[in-house]
Amino acid sequence: MTAGPPDVRSPLLVTGAAGFIGARFVESCNRRRLPIVAVDRLASFAERREHCGLDFGTRIDIDALDAWLAAEPRALAGIVHLGACTDTTEMDVDYLRRVNLAYSQRLWRWASERRVPFVYASSAATYGAGAYGYDDDEALVSKLRPLNPYGESKQQFDLWALAEERAGRMPPAWSGFKFFNVYGFGERHKGKMASVVLHAFDQIRADGEVRLFKSYRPDIADGAQRRDFVWVEDVVAVLHFALERPLARGLFNLGSGTSRTFLDLVHATFAALGMTPKIRFIDMPESLRARYQYATEARMDRLRAAGWTAPFTTLEEGARRYVARLLAAT
Numbered sequence: 001m002t003a004g005p006p007d008v009r010s011p012l013l014v015t016g017a018a019g020f021i022g023a024r025f026v027e028s029c030n031r032r033r034l035p036i037v038a039v040d041r042l043a044s045f046a047e048r049r050e051h052c053g054l055d056f057g058t059r060i061d062i063d064a065l066d067a068w069l070a071a072e073p074r075a076l077a078g079i080v081h082l083g084a085c086t087d088t089t090e091m092d093v094d095y096l097r098r099v100n101l102a103y104s105q106r107l108w109r110w111a112s113e114r115r116v117p118f119v120y121a122s123s124a125a126t127y128g129a130g131a132y133g134y135d136d137d138e139a140l141v142s143k144l145r146p147l148n149p150y151g152e153s154k155q156q157f158d159l160w161a162l163a164e165e166r167a168g169r170m171p172p173a174w175s176g177f178k179f180f181n182v183y184g185f186g187e188r189h190k191g192k193m194a195s196v197v198l199h200a201f202d203q204i205r206a207d208g209e210v211r212l213f214k215s216y217r218p219d220i221a222d223g224a225q226r227r228d229f230v231w232v233e234d235v236v237a238v239l240h241f242a243l244e245r246p247l248a249r250g251l252f253n254l255g256s257g258t259s260r261t262f263l264d265l266v267h268a269t270f271a272a273l274g275m276t277p278k279i280r281f282i283d284m285p286e287s288l289r290a291r292y293q294y295a296t297e298a299r300m301d302r303l304r305a306a307g308w309t310a311p312f313t314t315l316e317e318g319a320r321r322y323v324a325r326l327l328a329a330t
Contacts (some may be wrong), residue, residue, distance in 0.1 A: 011035035011057060012077045015065075015107070016083030018044035018170075020148070020187040021179075021235060023051050025080060029235045030055050037076070039065050043090065069110050077110050078243050079171075081120035082157045087193055088125060088150045089288075100153035103159070108161060111171040117243050118171040122158050122251060124180040124228070124296055125151030134228075135299045136178060136253040138162065139209075147291040158251055165249065172247040177238065180255030180298050183318065184232030185325045195229075196262060197322055200269040209278040209303060212264045216289055221265035222281040226295040228255035231318035238308060247306055255298025256312040268316045272323035 004138035012029065016022040019037035029036050036057035038045070045056055060068050062083065086100045105119060111118040127134050128145045141159060146152045154247075164170055200210045214222050238254055241247075263279070270277040284292065313321075
């Protein structure tokens, strides 16, 4: 990447910068020539080949972040807090409390004291089985019942942030986004937690077929389980919107607003590869069956009312772009 003149603007601090959404956000900042302070495990910046060519600016190891913040660095333009354990099968509640809750609380307090805008990643996992729908009405937040400890950790921070705001302890602008099923380039390091698009791409290239979980509900056919799949570049654009507008405060859904089946996703992946679909249904692990979400769809009214007017990328177009970039990287 060609170096330009020194940038005197205050940087954005991005946590989870070596992660999937974090790296794509950094990539977008490179295009916009926005200076970055990137926080993650330092080894992750070098180990993940998909990040090759990105300028992460100042790199801070996650274990050194508290000391760095305490040293009163130059002013920050904002904090984009994406760092977290995102493994929905993680059962270590104490670990999730440290990594997802306490870490977020420390950053919120710092942003509140220093008057720095704060944008963070919540999760659609907070909705659990969807007993109250997928409406980001803040009056419903305390009623939600996540299906796993990961979702609970995200729920706990959402509730804590709202309580801090009621107590008058909040950043000058803050927004939390309940990410739905984000997919796109740069997620290979997530392994089993990567999107089904990537797993489908790998399975098609290796075996010529895709394996999907069977349904264990009589009213839902195999492959008809539904998700709100959202293209990572749309997510990144909304995060910039939240900072630039800025969004004054609140929790917002961040999906496409349109639910699609896993069969739709797999057919789109096969189409992007120019191949005829071949799908085999396999047993779902028993450990997942009681905690499985059969359908999600983000209600997007609040974000639209806040000024976001751009259309979201269709699943077919997102899969086409993703597959093209995967092929170019091989």
